[in-house]
Amino acid sequence: MNILTILLRIEWLKAAKRRIFWVAIGAFGLFTVIRAVIGIYMASTIPDVDFTLPERWPDILGAVSGFGPLFTAILMILLFAPEFSWRTARQNIIDGLSKEQFFTGKVILLAGLVLLFMAVAVLVGVSSTMFSPGESGSAIFRPNDLSYMGGIALGMLIYGSFGLVLSTYLRSSGSALGVLFLYIIVEGIIPLLTLRIGSRTLRDAMEFLPFKVVENLGDNLAYYPAELLEMNPMRPELDLVPLGSPDIGIHVIVALAYIVVLLGLSLLNLRKRDL
């Protein structure tokens, strides 16, 4: 067997027996279902609104972009960090994995979680439209639905890499979760502080803080310009500034850079510390 397949199998054996793994997948599915139920309910009560695919992907995926990344980070920490207190990380190496292979296993786990969450979202989306009124379009996905899914997946990978790096450095799920939430709060506060300083470049830079990048990548307006065109003409009448949308291209590059840096830091730490 190929080494990547073996690593995947090992991570699967570890995760599949954890109750928290199934609870997290279930909760993720439930949240997505709730969003779909709201959509179906609105479609059945408001005339002119249908709950059909592919038209309603922005709503379903929009919900996933909200809680998906945080879910990924938390689950990553819960699955990975205890390996240090159980000393199974140590035993895996003693049993014959190299540190690099052990780390690769965790990256595979992260990618697997993201794929799994996406699969759940698609499954919920597709099955829920069967219960809703209205004709579905001919194709299930349009190109921008797929790009949106890619953007959300990138966001999940950033959060997940964050969870991975915190797990390797702190080696305890409690402190890793603590620092994760602390950082989320801090990242929320920093831009407010820079507002007072008022440097424009600084404020622009705030758009590229890690979790802000995730938020921007999850902004559905960026993927569906038609909606932007539809909404903006009405806004001046309501005394609102026109909506803009983030430039996805540059955000994808920044996101990839974050992922590479986070995973790199994690590997370095794992390599140089005793287990």
Add this chain to the structure above:
Amino acid sequence: MDNLSVSTPDTDLQDQASTSVNVIQTLDLTKRYGMRAKKSVLAVDRISFAVKQGQVFGFLGPNGSGKTTTIGMLVGIIMPTGGSFRLFGNSDSRGLNAARARVGATLETPNFYPYMSGRDNLRIVAAIKGVNRSRIEECLALVGLSRRAKHRFKTYSQGMKQRLALAAAMLNDPELIVLDEPSNGLDPQGIREIRKIIHTLAKRGKTIFLSSHLLVEVERTCSHVAIIRDGRIIKWGPVAEMVGEGNAVLLRSEDIEVLAGAMEAYPDATSVRRTDDGIVVALDSGDLASVTRYLSERGIYLSLLAPHQPSLEEVFIDATGETTDSMTGLAA
């Protein structure tokens, strides 16, 4: 201390390298924990020894002497801060990774996924080691865990955990088995079983490296021993040679105190120790006639004079000048 194997590591290592295969070989291997000079601990201090194929090598030392740290470096989870070592002749990281596929090891406590059954835990080890599933059942049976294999690891008793660790170490039928305090937490029956397993493995030509703070365990199981204290090896060699070393005699007379006092003044005596049977005197030479003459001149007549074979415990006390209260252990 004398003619015996107070090792001069360099020449020893060279000798052994040329004569037969060294499974483990360390050269000035060193580990200092912590970077700041004040707080750092020199856990292992330039130790050199070699383990040859087929040996049952005991790594004997009191708590905190550096046994686990040394093994940790050999199995790749602790980075040495100095010196080097070879496993099956390999010292580069690539070669070491490959060599570790031929090793089965336990370190300190048994480390397993608490929420998984014993069998599922071994399944993970089997996946890492690339061995067949049928081997899992064999190893479970070997350590007597078959019946409880479906229960979760966290429900196991200390002894069962230790057995599972042994099963995991043997899973890939390794050439070298490294066991860190294998009898920790086992009852006398369990200790006997482990000893039996080790003997069986040794008979099949496996090399076994086991650490212990129990003298009796090492004396009964091992062919070779290295005594380590404060991170330094103070003595190493074949157990038989070590316990056969020197000219010690057991003496008894009516008044033990007078006898002991006289022997302490005897020029040829290197040490005098009181035991339940009498006194044990280590002599520089084997000249017993002089001893009896010396004593009779002082009006002391012996009721017993017998050659004395020192135990490993005595060797240890001789070498370290320490008591062994923490190390005698009530083994089976």
